[in-house]
């Protein structure tokens with residue numbers, strides 16, 4: 607997962623300096639890579655019976671939705687969308703939900719620590 611995060615960070619940094627003509631493709635690649643990364647992370651959480659799985663997945667869905675959002679206004683707006691909006695969403699996600707998920711997997715938390723992260727109604731496990 608750390609390698610995935612480093613790859614995402616690199617893709618976001620690339621958008622900061624790429625020519626405007628390359629931004630739409632970088633945007634599409636980043637959104638695709640985010641969705642693939644989140645799917646791998648969700649598989650890992652299922653393997654470890656992570657108690658905050660549904661809350662974590664809900665945040666993944668919101669981030670992917672925002673990452674895929676078409677941006678009007680030209681290259682400068684798209685660069686800002688990638689370098690500010692997507693970058694901040696991903697960074698705050700990594701520092702919050704991802705970090706407590708990793709702590710749980712390392713055995714540093716118990717399921718009771720995640721009671722506030724459960725959705726009121728959670729779907730049955732797959």
Ligand SMILES: [Fe+2]
Nearest residue numbers: 647662703704
């Ligand atoms: Fe995550």
